[in-house]
Amino acid sequence: MSPTMEGKTTTYLANLLQVCIDNKAILAGKLLHAKILRSGLSVDTFLSNRLVEFYSKCSHIGAARRVFNKMPQKNIYSWHAMLDCYCKASKLEDAHELFVEMPERNTVTWNTLISALVRSEFEQKALDVYYAMNQEGFVPSRFTLASVLSACGALVNVECGRECHGVAIKIGLDKNMYVGNALLGMYAKCRCIGDAIRAFEDLLEPNEVSFTAMMGALAETDQVEGAFRMFRLMHGTGICVDSVSLSSVLGVCARGGTREFGVTNQTDGFSCNLHGQQIHGLTVKLGFERDLHLCNSLLDMYAKNGDMVSAEMIFANLPEASVVSWNVMIGGYGQKYQTEKAIEYMQRMQYYGFEPDEITYINMLAACVRSGNIETGRQIFDRMACPSSSSWNAVLSGYSQSGNHIEAIKLFREMQFRSFQPDRTTLAIILSSCAGLGLLECGKQVHAASLKVVFHADIYVASGLIGMYSKCNKTEMAKCVFDGMPELDVVCWNSMIVGLSLNSLDKEAFTLFNQMLGKGMFPTQFSYATVLSCCSKLSSLSQGRQVHALIAKDGFINDVFVGSALIDMYCKCGDVDGAKLFFDMMPCKNSVTWNEMIHGYAQNGRGDEAVCLYEEMIGSGEKPDGVTFVAVLTACSHSGLVDTGIRMFNSMQLEHGVEPLLDHYTCIIDSLGRAGRFNEAEALIDKMPCKDDPILWEVLLSSCRVHGNVSLARRAAEELFRLDPQNSAPYVLLANIYSSSGRWDEARAVREMMIDKQVFKDRGYSWVENKNGMQAFVVDDNLKVVDDEFEKENDATSYFNG
Incomplete structure (x- = not known):
């Protein structure tokens, strides 16, 4: 065959191969391959490159590699064709081996590998290849930068993204539409909205992608x-x-x-x-x-x-309709707590021949969890052949949120027996259940499991560990987890502050809050609510006012939950008028806000105002709950408004649908006892659904002492000896009642009983706040300071004043 004729044949076959490539015509392409072999044209590099491309397009990777291996002379296009073949098939190890073997590389070579790594979500490896490309002196193209910026966005690596931005400016590609959109996307994924807006504004002609x-x-x-x-x-x-x-x-x-x-x-x-x-x-x-x-x-x-x-x-x-359509409807009804409608849609979905997928089951589980129908959720879960981590987590979360922590722990153990690997969400949920039950040993085992799967340094898991150890009264271990974290977010800081406060270490919690501010962390609503609770328990009005100023500065003053915590702090520190002033200024109130203010009046003996505020709450349309009635009944009790309290107690279920609980009965018993109406109190106690509560009898015993009712006092004390034998209060109160009545032998007998049972009276404390901070005093034979260093040099004061 003459060279001219051979050239025409080669061009003709190449064109036919291109048609096969465009149409993925595998059979026709194989026939052409056979023709090329018979014609002795397999040595032609151009045709061989087309054959590699053809087999790559038809996903016949092995055939492409065999053609490539038999090529007597390979050029850079041959290597690129084979590299592209491996990359498109996501055979990245083979692609990397081929990349290493390549006798020469150009920018296209690097781009092919980098973009393949990014597509396969190996973003960090893509960045490593990009750095190697820079070291070898290759100038990145618009395709290189677009791929690398995509990797930076996926990794939320804004520093690397900024470096690429600088490179783009240096080589004049920052105005390129392709690179500009990639910059915009990278900044958006890194939540640098200001930079994203500037990148958008720098685009000469933003398109629909922008x-x-x-x-x-x-x-x-x-x-x-x-x-x-x-x-x-x-x-x-x-x-x-x-x-x-x-x-x-x-x-x-x-x-x-x-x-x-x-x-x-x-x-x-x-x-x-x-x-x-x-x-x-x-x-x-x-x-x-x-x-x-x-x-x-x-x-x-x-x-x-x-x-x-x-x-x-x-x-x-x-x-x-598609499976997606059905899933959206199931998820929508689940979001509205309409489990029955969600189940109906799932049944209809199956009736019309659609097979539920993982999303279907997760949406159904979420619907059951939201509506509190955990049993149905568990039945759906048990029907799943191979539940995913999300499904396990949905059921675990349902048990945990409903307070059924034992079932949550059992399911977690089943998950381990079935060799399902827990993720960060699983561990956080089960740690919450361990905390709820106070199961320290179980929590330690979960801690060990987190170490095994390398989640111990995860911020989400660490927060759960801190909460678990804190609720198990192991603040030292919680602090150890906290101090061992390489990086802390505000959730971890909040967990540690709450943990200290839970264990009555409110001074330490306040100090940690100050350290958090010093580290440049921005407190959340939860941070402020917690630290205000610390101020309340410390009775530190000055510190509470300083926190109030910081809340106003940070723009949380209108937050309803922070506002409720502020009202609670002012009331517990005795500044009820300050609390009411803030209450009246709040733009939005919920039942918690109203309850705190009513309770504040009750705590400070201003019962008439508490009742007026309760009536104002009803008039505003806010629905009272059980806590509301505890607050207003307490106010009535402390202010002698017995009949008003009884009227409100009787209206609970009839007018507001609130079932009276033990706390409400205790308030009424206290109110009747303070007024000396013991016959009514005894009659109510006899009708109560639950009588085995120490506080109930202690309240009654205290009233008996005031009014000298010895017979009822004896009954109340005997109930307390049975229910809480180591509590010194009933012994002391009964002995004092006997002493006041001149019954010295009986008083002596009660004190001897205390000695026999080794019951000791706790000493009383008082707090006084002065310019040096809070000081605590104990009432003993002599008045003496027990903690005169408390808050003397509080860092928070210097921080706020600084």
Whole structure:
């Protein structure tokens, strides 16, 4: 065959191979391969490269490698074709081996390997290859930077991303659309919203990818209105709005509806539902109402905003339902605590021939957990052939949240027996159950399991460990975990502060809060609520006021939970008027806020004002709960408003549907006892559902002493000797009653009983706050200071004043 003829044949065969590549025509391609072999053209490097590309496109990796191995002369395109073949098939070890063997490399070689590593989620390895590329002197292209920036975003490695940004500026690629969008995406994933906005503004002509990334970034940081403004800008500038961008903005609507911001959540949900309806109208106007992916996005938006009526309408008019559609409906009803509807949809799904997937089961489990129907959730879980970690965690969380910690621990053990590896969520849930039961040994075993799976340094798990050890009264071990963490977030700091406060180490908790501020950590609502509780227990009004100032400075003054904690602090420190002043200024109140203020009046003997505030609460439409009635009944008791208290007690169940509990009965018994109405008190005790409570009898015994009712005092004391034999109070009170009545022999007998049973009276303490801080005094034969160093040089004071 002449060279000219051979050249024409080669070109002809190459063109035919290209057609096979484009159509993935494996049989025709193999026939062409046979023709090439018979014609003796297999030595042609160009044709062999096409054959490698053809087999790669048809996913015949072995055949591609055999062609590559038999090539007598390989050029850089041959190596690239084989490298690309391995990368597209995600055979990264083979790709790396081939990469090492390559006689020469160029920027395309490096890009191929880096992008393959990023696609396969080996982002750190991709960065390592990128650094090696730089060391060998290769200048990155726009494709290199785009892949590397994607890796930085996935790893939340903003420092590396900034370095790449600098490289892009240096080589003049920062204005490139491809690189610019990658920069925007990287900053968005790293939550550097200011940098993301600047990257967006630097784009010469932002496209739909730019706007979509910017919308996602704003929504991710809960700037939902900003995300909508971005969409309006996109629409207004004439950029094509396709089904993808509409799905993205619907995702913003869905995200806004599921945020949890206390009392503002309902408003946000309504606003996002309204925006979603507008996008729905635009979807119909642009003719996308038959797009299944977009319809599922609409379903998801309505479901997450709690508008299941609209979701039902969308679902009923779907061109075709998918498993995703059914899952969204199940998840939506689960979010609304309607387990029966969720189960109904799952049954209908199966009836129409759709097989439930992992998401279906997780949504069903979540529905059962939210509604407290753990038994049904467990039945669904037990039917799963191979539950995932998320499914295990959903059931474990249900047991833990409902207080059934024993079942949670049993299920965790079953998980281990079935060789399922716990993740960070599993460990945190089971640590919470160990803490709830005070099971120190079990908690230690979970700690050991976390060491085994290398989760001990995880912030989420560490917070659980700190909580578990604290609730088991092992603050030293909790502090050991805390101090051993390489990096701490605000949740860990909060857990340690709460742990100290739980163990009555409020001074130490306050000091740790000060250290947290010194480290530059920003306190959360939970941080402030906890440290205010410490101020309450320390009766330290000055420190509480300083924390109040810091709360105002940090913008948490309108938070309803922080506000409730502030009211509690002022009331317990005796400044009820200060508490009421703040209460009246609060823009939003919940039942906790009202309860704290009513209880504050009760604690400070201002019963009439407590009753007035209770009536104001009812008038405002706020529903009272059991705690409300404890507060107002206590106020009535302390202020002698016996008949008012009885009237409110009788109204609990009849008017408000609140079942009276032991605490409510105790308040009424205390009120009747203080007023000397012992016949009514005894009659009520005889009708009570539960009488074996020491506090009830101690309250009655105290009233008997005031009114000199010896016979009832003896009955109350005998009940207390039975229920709480080591408590010194009933012995002392009964002895004093006998002494006051001149019954010295009986008083002596009670004191001898104390000695025989080795019961000792606790000494009383008083606290006095002065310019040096809080000082504690003990009442003994002589008045003496027991802790004159308390808060003398409190770091917090210097921090606040500094």
